[in-house]
Structures are given as C-alpha cells and as structure tokens.
Amino acid sequence: MKAKKPAGKSQIRTEIIGTGSYVPETRMTNKDLEGKIETTDAWIVERTGIRERRIASKDEAASDLAFQAARKALEAAQAAPEEIDLIVLATSTPDMFFPSTACIVQDKLKATRAAAFDLSAACSGFVYALAVGEQYIRSGTYQKVLVIGTEIMSRLINWTDRTTCVIFGDGAGAVLLAPSSSESGILSTHLHSDGSLWDLICVPGGGSAIPPSEKMLAEQLNTIKMKGNETFKVAVRSLEEVAWEALRANDFLPSDVSFLVPHQANLRIIRAVADRLQLPMERVVINLDRYGNTSAASIPLALDEAVREGRIKKGDMLLFLAFGGGLTWGASLVRW
Ligand code: UT7
Numbered sequence: 001m002k003a004k005k006p007a008g009k010s011q012i013r014t015e016i017i018g019t020g021s022y023v024p025e026t027r028m029t030n031k032d033l034e035g036k037i038e039t040t041d042a043w044i045v046e047r048t049g050i051r052e053r054r055i056a057s058k059d060e061a062a063s064d065l066a067f068q069a070a071r072k073a074l075e076a077a078q079a080a081p082e083e084i085d086l087i088v089l090a091t092s093t094p095d096m097f098f099p100s101t102a103c104i105v106q107d108k109l110k111a112t113r114a115a116a117f118d119l120s121a122a123c124s125g126f127v128y129a130l131a132v133g134e135q136y137i138r139s140g141t142y143q144k145v146l147v148i149g150t151e152i153m154s155r156l157i158n159w160t161d162r163t164t165c166v167i168f169g170d171g172a173g174a175v176l177l178a179p180s181s182s183e184s185g186i187l188s189t190h191l192h193s194d195g196s197l198w199d200l201i202c203v204p205g206g207g208s209a210i211p212p213s214e215k216m217l218a219e220q221l222n223t224i225k226m227k228g229n230e231t232f233k234v235a236v237r238s239l240e241e242v243a244w245e246a247l248r249a250n251d252f253l254p255s256d257v258s259f260l261v262p263h264q265a266n267l268r269i270i271r272a273v274a275d276r277l278q279l280p281m282e283r284v285v286i287n288l289d290r291y292g293n294t295s296a297a298s299i300p301l302a303l304d305e306a307v308r309e310g311r312i313k314k315g316d317m318l319l320f321l322a323f324g325g326g327l328t329w330g331a332s333l334v335r336w
Helices: 030-034 041-048 062-077 101-109 122-138 195-200 214-218 228-249 267-276 295-308
Strands: 014-022 026-029 052-055 086-090 115-119 145-152 170-179 185-193 259-262 317-324 328-335
Touching (some): 014 122, 014 295, 030 041, 086 101, 101 145, 115 122, 122 185, 122 317, 145 295, 185 228, 195 228, 228 328, 259 267
Parallel strands (some): 086 115
Antiparallel strands (some): 014 170, 014 185, 145 170
C-alpha cells in the first residue's frame, strides 16, 4: 500500500521502531582455537579483544538466523509480518546464489506483501541496507521496511589460517523502519566505497570469476583472504573521516553522541576511533568479546543488546560506524 505523497521529502523522518537479534547456541572460545591452530587466548584478546564467538550448526543457514532476529524485531515493534512492505537483507554469506536470502526470509516470516532483496557490502552491509531502507520511507513509498544483517562467517573460514579464523563469528540482527511521528529517527546516512582496494578482504573463489573446481577448493579460494594490517590502517582513517562527516552534516560535536555503535571488527580499531573522536569507552557499545566480527550483523546485534539492556534510552544520540570489504564504509546518526 502506498503512503500519501509527502508535502516535502525531508518532512518524513525514518524511525527504528523495533530491534531483534539472534546468535547460534554453540560457543567457540579462544581456548578451543588454541587446540586447533598455533595461537593463544592472550594473543587474540590483546590483538582483537575477542574472547569467544558463536558458530552456527550444520543445519542452520543465514536465513534461519535472520528469521529469528526479524521475528524479535517485529515482536518489539508490535508489528505483523503482513505489514512489511520491503525486506532489505545484507549478507556476504547468503543461503545460495539465488534466490536472495531476503526472499527466503520473507517466506519464513510469511511477510506476504513485501518486496525483498539482498544487498552486498560486506561488513558495512547493515549501514548500507539502513540507508537504502530509509530512502523508501523518506520518499513516502513504503511504511514498514525490515532491514536485516545476517552472517554465517564460519562457512567462509579457512580453519588453518590463524590470521582470519580467530576473528569471525556468526549471528544476525534486524531493525524495523517506519515513518517517525516524533523527533526520533535517522538524521543522516553517509556511504563510501573504494573499489581499488577490493583485494584487501575478499573470498576470491566460488563466484563467476573463479568458479568451483577441484583446484579452487585445493587452494581454499572459497575462504576469506585478508590483508589484516593494511585493512586496519584504512579502517581507522575511514571511520574517523565518516564520523566527522556525519557529525558536521548535523552540526554536532562528538560530545553530542550518547553512544557510538561501531562495527565490531577489532577492539583496537574501535578504541583508536573513539580516541580520535575523544569519546570515552563508556559511550561505546562493545560486544565483540562475546561474538567476534559478525560482519553485516554486528551493528544491529550490538544495538539490539544495548536497547534490551535498557542502556540506550529514548532521546539518545547514536552514531553507527561501519567498515568492510569492498572497501566500503559508512555512518548513520540516529536520534533514539
Ligand atoms: O570487518 C572487516 C574489516 N576487517 C578488519 O577490520 C580487520 C582489521 N585487521 C585486524 O583486525 C588485525 O590486523 C588482525 C587482528 C587481523 C591481526 O592483528 P595485527 O596486530 O595486525 O597482527 P599482524 O597481522 O601484524 O601479525 C603480527 C604477528 C605475526 O607474526 P610475525 O610475522 O610478527 O612473527 C602474525 O603471524 O602475529 C602473528 N599472528 C598471530 N599470532 C598468534 C597473526 N595471527 C595470529 C594468531 N595468533 N591468531
């Protein structure tokens, strides 16, 4: 159903009216990894901040995690699946090439009226999907947009590569968007990419460039390749830049931010960015110690936990910051 045409585009602000998240039951601790590869709990904690991550069971797909997160977001918003106009799902680990995981989630939810598609922006996927969803509400096209980040990163891991296997984890987060009836809502979103750096983090094999073959599997090209060190440096610089861009666009200072909700890649990256913005760590939402880097799921997962704990309250100013493969990065400023 189409909303009535807005008098002026900017008059429709988009609000997050419900959040949900889901993580698989199985925990893999740093100690568990110590038994598999040459690493230590101390190294992983010191270099990343991660203590454990969740691993999906064999019969779980990205759509299953997404479905659970979405169900909770709908419940929190007291909205029915049939009310959803659009599902935008960010993932790097779709159930299959096609149909989209969004369509599979639509079926699981019985969101019969919705249009549905996937979006690929690696670890920045949630902020990208949020920006896309917001456009549909802001334009008056749709009334309810479900935005999901879901990942089973464990399916892309080379478990003998200690530089990547200690970092990633599985999970999903979802938010339901609707036109805002108050001052609350998304104030602005800012997206960037630099395709010239695509090979800093990628899964080279399995697609149309290097399709599945025995050679491809033998070389483990279907797993994550990451130049961690270079990525780290670009991440800190880009995240700081886009944070300032979002703040300046709204005439804000870092001191106006109640909570930074960053992509949970590495505690040292998050600390460096918070430091540059002079934001105390008490105002940064962190959960990577328990879940690792869940890629597109990390921001909505952290957001949902902080909302449910009562840490984030009405009127709080939130800054979402994301960075990932592509390279892609982005920010959203949200008044809760
Ligand atoms: O979410 C998408 C974006 N991704 C990121 O933002 C990831 C950004 N990068 C990082 O988080 C970090 O670069 C890592 C956590 C991946 C690596 O940390 P680092 O401090 O940059 O380590 P490094 O790659 O410089 O390696 C330092 C040493 C090396 O040994 P040598 O050559 O100095 O002898 C590595 O082989 O640490 C070694 N190392 C390990 N040692 C124990 C690498 N991984 C491990 C490990 N356990 N798991």
